[in-house]
Amino acid sequence: KKNKILISACLLGNKVRFDGKDNLIDNDLIHRLNRQGRLVSVCPEIEGGLPIPRPPAEIQDKFPLRITGINGEDVTPQFLAGAERAIEIAERENCCCALLKSRSPSCGNLEVYDGNFTGTIKAGSGATADELMRNGLPVYNERQLDQFIEFIELLDSSEPELGLRAS
Numbered sequence: 001k002k003n004k005i006l007i008s009a010c011l012l013g014n015k016v017r018f019d020g021k022d023n024l025i026d027n028d029l030i031h032r033l034n035r036q037g038r039l040v041s042v043c044p045e046i047e048g049g050l051p052i053p054r055p056p057a058e059i060q061d062k063f064p065l066r067i068t069g070i071n072g073e074d075v076t077p078q079f080l081a082g083a084e085r086a087i088e089i090a091e092r093e094n095c096c097c098a099l100l101k102s103r104s105p106s107c108g109n110l111e112v113y114d115g116n117f118t119g120t121i122k123a124g125s126g127a128t129a130d131e132l133m134r135n136g137l138p139v140y141n142e143r144q145l146d147q148f149i150e151f152i153e154l155l156d157s158s159e160p161e162l163g164l165r166a167s
């Protein structure tokens with residue numbers, strides 16, 4: 001049985017972003033994985049109870065985590081709840097890895113906005129990406145498609161169960 005992949009819902013064209021838009025990626029492998037039923041779509045911010053549209057949010061502090069909307073509202077609990085849900089779903093579906101939207105305060109795996117709402121990027125990861133990586137799941141973003149594809153091809157050629165183990 002092929003391993004499943006957790007994927008940011010917006011990358012599949014779901015209009016779940018803060019501004020009601022999507023981040024659809026048009027790629028043959030993604031289409032094929034989707035046809036094979038191997039993509040497990042999740043939007044952590046929606047899972048955490050936030051609406052569409054919603055004010056853009058950025059990470060203010062990492063330890064302890066504090067995320068606010070541009071309007072100053074503290075949305076940390078929703079982001080944490082969304083991260084928890086994403087973990088549960090990844091475990092339930094035995095996902096081998098995740099392909100998440102870059103730079104999101106939830107989904108970003110390498111970079112995030114710096115908290116000043118000026119479009120400035122810094123090294124760091126979003127609440128959900130962080131939690132998944134802490135649980136040992138490899139996380140790629142849509143700017144790392146080559147690496148992601150390599151990983152999937154290796155996985156498919158070697159087969160067994162690389163998924164998260166339910167604890």
Ligand code: SF4
Pocket residue numbers: 008009010011016017018042043044045046101104106107
């Ligand atoms: Fe996309 Fe993740 Fe933001 Fe949801 S939380 S809109 S899946 S980047």
